[in-house]
Amino acid sequence: MRRSREIQGNILAAFNKDYTAFRYMRFPDDDGAGGRGWLSVMLNTVAVTAAVEDFNEEFSLSRRAWGQDPSLTATWVGVSLTFPGLLQVVREPERVKQDLAPFGSFMKGAAARAADLGDHGTSAPENWQFGADGAAVHAVLIVAADTESALNDKLGNIAAADAAHGVTLVHQDDGRTLAGDLRGHEHFGYKDGISQPGVKEFHREDRDNPGFRENRPGATLVEPGEFVFGHKSESGTPPEAPSWMDNGSLQVVRRLRQDVAGWNEAVVREAGKFQPHAVSPDLLGACLVGRKKDGTPLAQGQNPVTGVGPGGNDFTYENDGAGRQTPCAAHIRRTHPRHFETTQRHRIMRRGIPYGPAYTGGHDTADRGLMFVCYGTSLERQFEFVQRAWSNNPGFVPGTEGAPNGIDKVTGTLKQGASGSPDAHIVLADGQEGTVSMDRFVQTTGAVYAFTPSISTLRRL
Numbered sequence: 001m002r003r004s005r006e007i008q009g010n011i012l013a014a015f016n017k018d019y020t021a022f023r024y025m026r027f028p029d030d031d032g033a034g035g036r037g038w039l040s041v042m043l044n045t046v047a048v049t050a051a052v053e054d055f056n057e058e059f060s061l062s063r064r065a066w067g068q069d070p071s072l073t074a075t076w077v078g079v080s081l082t083f084p085g086l087l088q089v090v091r092e093p094e095r096v097k098q099d100l101a102p103f104g105s106f107m108k109g110a111a112a113r114a115a116d117l118g119d120h121g122t123s124a125p126e127n128w129q130f131g132a133d134g135a136a137v138h139a140v141l142i143v144a145a146d147t148e149s150a151l152n153d154k155l156g157n158i159a160a161a162d163a164a165h166g167v168t169l170v171h172q173d174d175g176r177t178l179a180g181d182l183r184g185h186e187h188f189g190y191k192d193g194i195s196q197p198g199v200k201e202f203h204r205e206d207r208d209n210p211g212f213r214e215n216r217p218g219a220t221l222v223e224p225g226e227f228v229f230g231h232k233s234e235s236g237t238p239p240e241a242p243s244w245m246d247n248g249s250l251q252v253v254r255r256l257r258q259d260v261a262g263w264n265e266a267v268v269r270e271a272g273k274f275q276p277h278a279v280s281p282d283l284l285g286a287c288l289v290g291r292k293k294d295g296t297p298l299a300q301g302q303n304p305v306t307g308v309g310p311g312g313n314d315f316t317y318e319n320d321g322a323g324r325q326t327p328c329a330a331h332i333r334r335t336h337p338r339h340f341e342t343t344q345r346h347r348i349m350r351r352g353i354p355y356g357p358a359y360t361g362g363h364d365t366a367d368r369g370l371m372f373v374c375y376g377t378s379l380e381r382q383f384e385f386v387q388r389a390w391s392n393n394p395g396f397v398p399g400t401e402g403a404p405n406g407i408d409k410v411t412g413t414l415k416q417g418a419s420g421s422p423d424a425h426i427v428l429a430d431g432q433e434g435t436v437s438m439d440r441f442v443q444t445t446g447a448v449y450a451f452t453p454s455i456s457t458l459r460r461l
């Protein structure tokens with residue numbers, strides 16, 4: 001498993017590049033030859049886990065020893081196929097349809113699943129920049145590089161392959177790491193990319209992913225089958241996937257636009273409503289995320305004296321059932337409640353990067369947000385469950401029954417027609433109390449579901 005040359009790069013080892021293009025491609029209307037020809041070119045350039053992992057390891061070792069080495073560079077490519085794209089290029093589409101029967105959301109596509117995930121109004125597919133017509137996108141290409149010129153060089157080579165095989169670009173998004181003090185942060189200003197699942201046989205608990213400990217050795221590490229087909233999964237039973245899906249993964253791509261001015265204003269307004277007196281907007285923002293802007297979790301961790309520092313991840317909510325440290329509405333608590341039994345089978349491997357310019361203050365309403373990407377072996381049990389049953393659902397209490405609660409104010413929204421309150425009730429340890437009443441300032445502006453095949457499956461197409 002470790003050092004795999006079969007699994008594509010970004011799934012278990014992050015591409016982690018400052019310049020990342022997302023290209024949504026359409027194959028020509030032919031017998032599949034155009035798409036297959038294009039994929040055979042992509043096969044020669046696609047990154048495998050072992051290469052990305054080796055690079056990331058060398059990068060962090062050399063940075064620790066000598067500081068950043070600008071000569072250590074790599075450009076990575078990953079390719080995934082939507083359900084219509086897969087049908088276009090496989091030799092036996094009817095058999096593939098049958099094989100995919102257990103993967104209903106993948107076959108329906110992201111647009112058909114939008115309403116169930118709360119994407120209505122401005123987030124409805126008719127307002128998306130890509131993916132609204134489920135059949136229009138056949139492949140998603142991710143190209144990740146250290147510099148804009150390295151990215152453009154690679155994109156130039158790829159464009160030649162597109163033209164040669166009649167493959168057209170439907171839409172492109174340009175992921176860019178924010179610069180300066182905001183490096184590693186998302187547009188609302190919070191440090192991102194901290195907590196990820198560790199994978200058995202692949203990550204080391206002590207180094208790669210400090211994870212969260214529950215006095216159970218190995219509890220932080222998830223079975224590889226949660227993210228890659230053909231491997232043991234948390235339930236102990238292999239997922240019902242055909243062998244051509246082995247070493248592949250399901251990919252979610254969502255273009256999530258962020259209204260930073262709207263978020264900031266709402267946080268200031270709502271902070272002012274707390275009783276017996278106002279809380280600071282910084283504190284309320286941290287309550288809604290579950291971490292301060294520098295990544296420090298509100299949770300105290302296992303050691304109340306040392307606590308958990310910026311970027312720390314060694315904590316649970318076990319001693320905070322009422323949400324007095326980390327409110328039950330907090331984004332990180334709702335998307336990962338950290339109870340071993342309920343959580344592990346719903347974990348997702350996140351690979352997001354911001355797009356658009358950094359927010360400059362005032363009424364700067366430029367198009368900016370997060371290219372949210374995640375991987376897993378079940379859309380229904382992982383990404384969709386987290387969004388639908390946890391973030392959006394006022395009935396889910398990630399704390400003790402009756403604890404002050406509310407939907408996720410970062411990404412949650414009530415499904416149209418759903419009952420329950422969209423507000424979040426927060427009671428802090430010092431007795432400060434408030435009911436946060438604000439819409440989410442994240443709008444879905446495009447989405448696709450795709451399958452990221454193994455190297456052997458790509459070769460056999």
Ligand code: HEM
Pocket residue numbers: 186187188190191192193194195196256257258289291331332333335336348350369370372383386387391410411442
């Ligand atoms: C963690 C922001 C979308 C799931 C985080 C963190 C931030 C953040 C600041 C804490 C840093 C970290 O642990 O990596 C955002 C923003 C989003 C967004 C601004 C949209 C624009 C989503 C979506 C999902 C999601 C759509 C899934 C449906 C998670 C999970 C964690 C997380 C699982 C880790 C929680 C933990 O293990 O503690 N997010 N997020 N996020 N987010 Fe999001």
